[in-house]
Amino acid sequence: MNIYKNMKTKKVDVAIIGHGSAGISAYKAAIKHTKNIVVIEGGEYGTSCARNGCMPSKLLISGGNAAKAIRDAYSFGISTHKTEIDDQKVMERVRSLRDQFVSKITNHIENIPKTHKIQGFAKFLDNNTLQIGKDRKVTAKTIIIATGSTPRLLPNFSELGTLGITNEDVFEWKKLPQSVAIFGTGVIGMELGQALERLGVRVTIFGRSGNVGSFSDPDIQEAANHLYHGEIDIFPGAEIQEMVPERKKVHIRFTSMYGNELEQNFDYVLSAIGRIPNVKKLDLNKTSLDLDSRGMPVYDPESMQCGKSNIFIAGDANGEKSLLHEAVDEGTIAGKNAALFPKVSKGSRRVPIGIVFTEPEMAVVGKLYRELPKESFVVGSVDFSFDKRSQMLNKNRGKMNLYIDKKSKKLLGAEMIGPKTEHIAHLLSWAIGFHATLDQLLEMPFYHPTVEEAIRSALNNAKKKI
């Protein structure tokens, strides 16, 4: 008996599963070539980025930094009495601007014709067929998986009940709690941890790797490991002995990297140990796709095509970096290729760039240190302690390493922790994009006094070594 026989079936050229950043841009790219498209969304329309990712986290950070600026003013000769952080107002601002940003995206979604939208969870029946919920079916020439990702949870996290949270819960807080334990020293853990600490929450950050952030350059990693210890209580190599709910708090007993056993209670435990692509429930095993050991489809990052199949994957769903601008590019490439299938072309990908918006900021650009063949490059180094503009701003902490190819003298990549690195990272990523050599870079303007002059110091350092 064929249980699918009586289902309503919709036939389309392109079916897009998921309508976040990647799905939206896939739709925009595909609609240029075919009007026969459907977007299937199981959860809320809109993006992780705007709803509970980059946007609200940067809003929370703005609040945290505003509070920190008051404390920092002292070093300039300016003091204040009694700083009051109105946490309700802080969170209202976060949500109100967040909701504005989200509404711009949902407005866009409302403009998509109703016939192009299906609400429900999709599962593959085969390479061309999706089942939506219980009683609907979509057959499609091509399918784009743009289902996004979900926070990875700590083992036994469910035992904590409502005391165990993720980044998605933080932005719904009407008031700030007194204390939070954060697990994870990556971008989410560090950004939220520092912002909450600056807003008066008692924060402890736990990690397992022993490192703060994740640099591949041991030199920059060491700088990062040191620099945050003056900023926040952080145990990057902690071993958790016990974590149990106890009188509406979570009791954590742990051993530090240096062997000390400590105990603390927290209002909440925030799991920020990574994100999991939302592909588990798609029944990918019903397709012909090659799946890797994690159950992830093997795909080409330049065409977003899974093998030689009619299925494409874009955005967080593919398990690469969770970055909005990459998700948008991937969606655009996937949308175009899905619409024009079987004609599949490679889209151009941008120079990689990653930024953690903490203070000091962390960033990586272009090729990572570990991706470069040893002996093939020199390292141009600068210590921000001696950078004049950074000294003026009282932010002269951090280090940057640039990687210059020995043969071509081209800038290949950089890793850094320091002040204003979101801007430095852009400048360097564009320089890589323009295939700039060391000597060409030294001919660019470096206005005085700006933090950009630190780049020149690093370039001059590399020049000496070449």
Place this chain on the structure above:
Amino acid sequence: MNIYKNMKTKKVDVAIIGHGSAGISAYKAAIKHTKNIVVIEGGEYGTSCARNGCMPSKLLISGGNAAKAIRDAYSFGISTHKTEIDDQKVMERVRSLRDQFVSKITNHIENIPKTHKIQGFAKFLDNNTLQIGKDRKVTAKTIIIATGSTPRLLPNFSELGTLGITNEDVFEWKKLPQSVAIFGTGVIGMELGQALERLGVRVTIFGRSGNVGSFSDPDIQEAANHLYHGEIDIFPGAEIQEMVPERKKVHIRFTSMYGNELEQNFDYVLSAIGRIPNVKKLDLNKTSLDLDSRGMPVYDPESMQCGKSNIFIAGDANGEKSLLHEAVDEGTIAGKNAALFPKVSKGSRRVPIGIVFTEPEMAVVGKLYRELPKESFVVGSVDFSFDKRSQMLNKNRGKMNLYIDKKSKKLLGAEMIGPKTEHIAHLLSWAIGFHATLDQLLEMPFYHPTVEEAIRSALNNAKKKI
């Protein structure tokens, strides 16, 4: 009778008059080719930049911005009671860091051999001969004029006695005055004015042009004229009726652009109406140089050579922009050419960039609007009001125009007022340096959410118009 007959005469290959930023780099460049050099300094060794220019002004601005950040925190939900600006501490920090920066430069000067230095004021006797003070003479194969510049004073300024000051006096203040009238809406007037206002000084800025800052793009100029009115008391088109010392204050009676007559008293009047190259006392008329109507030698900005002569001119002394990085480049070119004379080569000049470190910041990059032939380019525009990251930071004010060549599609220049424009300006100046086209620029990474995304908006706006 030859009055110079009994003078001590020193014979050198290269004589450098002035030992600021341009003179130092001229020395460094020349010494690679000849050891027979002399540097003649009439005033203090060291640079305007470090002593009373870019460096201490940015230090004062850091203090002002720290105070402003406390007021701004309110919009994030954070309030303080009773902010105390300890102006002695503020000024001590300015001077102590300033002195550190200056000492690095004077250390360098101390390392110059004594035989290479002469203290005294130099005058030309002819193209190859300088008189130093009363009883010394230097004959040189080539001479570099690197005498810097001096603040231009208001007419009848001397009548104000010690109540009339320049930027050079500000950094020596042990305490801040209660009130200052600033004349000049250029970089010095605006930067010092806003910094002092933020540090609690009552400031009024007067201008004559009717404009704030000096943009050539009428669109950006209009934005600038509007934006500062919420920041500071500014009368960009004021007509001064009377300015007289009165009971240890300066009494100013003036008519605003809109015809209102106003009167105010100030502790000081600061003249910031421009700078004058220090060439008047050099007796340039004794040389064969072509002098323009202002008495300035005509020179080639790529070789720094005055006409076809053996005399070179570098830094503020040539009456171009007063910018450290340009002065250093000019000194380097002049030093090399002076040492290798008569072999004179053109040095490469950087993409022009100018930044005013106010809030919002102002910047110009590459070709100015007025330098571009009409109809040859399109304008890509962005209003920072709608930029998301700027909204998050509560700094979403300003506007930027990019100029894209219609034929080549290359970025030619930009004028802007807005947040983080010192970084945006660097990014754009490098893009111009790499001869980037509109489409290439749109392939560069724009991390989300950063203010750099506003560049993409402006590029997309230009793309629509092409």
